[in-house]
Amino acid sequence: MKKIEVKATSKNYPVYVGQNIFEQIPVLIEKKSLHKNVFIVVDENVLGYHLKRIKNIISEKMSKVVVVEYIANEKSKSSKSVEELYECLIKNNFGRDTLIIAIGGGITGDIVGFAASTFGRGVQFVQVPTTLLAAVDSSVGGKTGINYRKTKNLIGSFYQPEFVLIDTTFFKTLKEEEVVCGIGEIMKYAFLGDEKFYYAVCASLQNILKQKHQQTQNIIEACVNMKASVVKADETESGLRKILNLGHTFAHALEVEQDHKIKHGHAVIVGLTCALYLSYFKGILSAQKLIEYIELPLSLQNRISIDKCNIETVYKIMQRDKKSREGKIKFVLLSSPGVLYLDLEAEKETVITALEDGISHFI
Numbered sequence: 001m002k003k004i005e006v007k008a009t010s011k012n013y014p015v016y017v018g019q020n021i022f023e024q025i026p027v028l029i030e031k032k033s034l035h036k037n038v039f040i041v042v043d044e045n046v047l048g049y050h051l052k053r054i055k056n057i058i059s060e061k062m063s064k065v066v067v068v069e070y071i072a073n074e075k076s077k078s079s080k081s082v083e084e085l086y087e088c089l090i091k092n093n094f095g096r097d098t099l100i101i102a103i104g105g106g107i108t109g110d111i112v113g114f115a116a117s118t119f120g121r122g123v124q125f126v127q128v129p130t131t132l133l134a135a136v137d138s139s140v141g142g143k144t145g146i147n148y149r150k151t152k153n154l155i156g157s158f159y160q161p162e163f164v165l166i167d168t169t170f171f172k173t174l175k176e177e178e179v180v181c182g183i184g185e186i187m188k189y190a191f192l193g194d195e196k197f198y199y200a201v202c203a204s205l206q207n208i209l210k211q212k213h214q215q216t217q218n219i220i221e222a223c224v225n226m227k228a229s230v231v232k233a234d235e236t237e238s239g240l241r242k243i244l245n246l247g248h249t250f251a252h253a254l255e256v257e258q259d260h261k262i263k264h265g266h267a268v269i270v271g272l273t274c275a276l277y278l279s280y281f282k283g284i285l286s287a288q289k290l291i292e293y294i295e296l297p298l299s300l301q302n303r304i305s306i307d308k309c310n311i312e313t314v315y316k317i318m319q320r321d322k323k324s325r326e327g328k329i330k331f332v333l334l335s336s337p338g339v340l341y342l343d344l345e346a347e348k349e350t351v352i353t354a355l356e357d358g359i360s361h362f363i
């Protein structure tokens with residue numbers, strides 16, 4: 001079992017990565033002297049596939065255990081679902097001495113983390129990501145939240161967990177489209193790291209798609225290490241952490257325009273393509289590099305499909321992104337892997353052309 005330390009300003013905590021390590025949860029709870037009143041929220045599909053394993057972590061050393069099922073989708077990543085979690089906690093007499101464990105993908109982690117950060121002004125929280133996307137990205141770094149009034153992740157908090165446990169054996173039951181989602185965020189890290197890492201991701205892409213264990217674990221560790229160093233430098237996104245939004249302003253708007261018929265990780269792949277075009281149109285990225293780098297997102301082109309899309313609407317949604325200022329959209333762009341530019345603005349026509357060119361590959 002690998003241990004990666006996240007050293008955030010508000011808290012230090014470990015991320016454990018390995019195969020068949022889920023069953024160590026009771027030992028880790030004991031070792032960290034965490035609370036014994038345990039509220040476990042499990043993604044319904046994970047519960048369906050892995051019920052026996054989930055039952056295995058319930059230990060007699062826990063004073064109270066309640067397990068609830070959560071149906072994860074962007075529509076249920078809502079204030080209504082958070083309220084239901086509060087109701088369930090209250091009905092079962094949970095107080096401030098509660099440990100909440102989220103077992104599921106990014107949606108489950110985001111919403112349960114938000115409930116943990118607000119219930120009783122914050123109770124202990126553990127993340128067990130069961131999708132590749134959640135493992136490489138969302139479970140680490142403490143961003144929690146819900147969608148509100150058609151804006152992704154508008155309400156939320158920064159709230160770090162006690163620990164994160166990534167057991168790669170959970171990924172065996174993922175549909176291929178979910179593996180592709182994880183690869184979407186891995187591609188983001190390929191552009192955030194250096195050239196060496198970029199080429200390592202290009203070389204191992206097919207093996208990750210086939211879920212080859214060693215390559216997948218290596219990439220997960222590299223992404224978590226990268227995220228840990230960004231979060232260490234800037235936990236609350238006042239500067240450097242903005243680089244993690246590469247491709248995401250496009251992606252979030254596209255998800256809303258498509259009424260969430262496109263998955264987040266797929267939208268990230270399209271968003272990265274648009275960000276590469278915009279980097280080129282802004283004169284930051286050369287034509288030769290555009291042709292080279294665009295190969296990475298386009299390598300999964302035939303696994304992603306977008307319904308007809310209204311580009312003008314996507315642009316309007318981008319304007320109300322929480323990172324926009326007075327309707328001015330802020331972009332993260334790049335000139336090569338690891339060389340990023342923050343808070344760039346662009347003329348509307350340029351953004352529209354980047355959207356049209358990027359999206360055209362996936363229609």
Ligand SMILES: NC(=O)c1ccc[n+]([C@@H]2O[C@H](COP(=O)([O-])OP(=O)(O)OC[C@H]3O[C@@H](n4cnc5c(N)ncnc54)[C@H](O)[C@@H]3O)[C@@H](O)[C@H]2O)c1
Pocket residue numbers: 043044045046049072073074077104105106107108110130131132133134137138139140141142143144152153170171172173174175178181264265
């Ligand atoms: N907090 C952050 O920093 C951050 C970063 C990136 C993305 N996100 C958020 O993450 C969300 C996307 O996460 P996701 O792609 O994990 O989606 P998800 O949570 O919806 O999971 C995808 C699907 O896989 C199923 N599933 C989960 N684990 C499974 C398993 N082991 N076997 C079989 N099926 C399984 C789920 O039921 C769901 O249908 C988005 O809402 C996005 O905004 C947050």
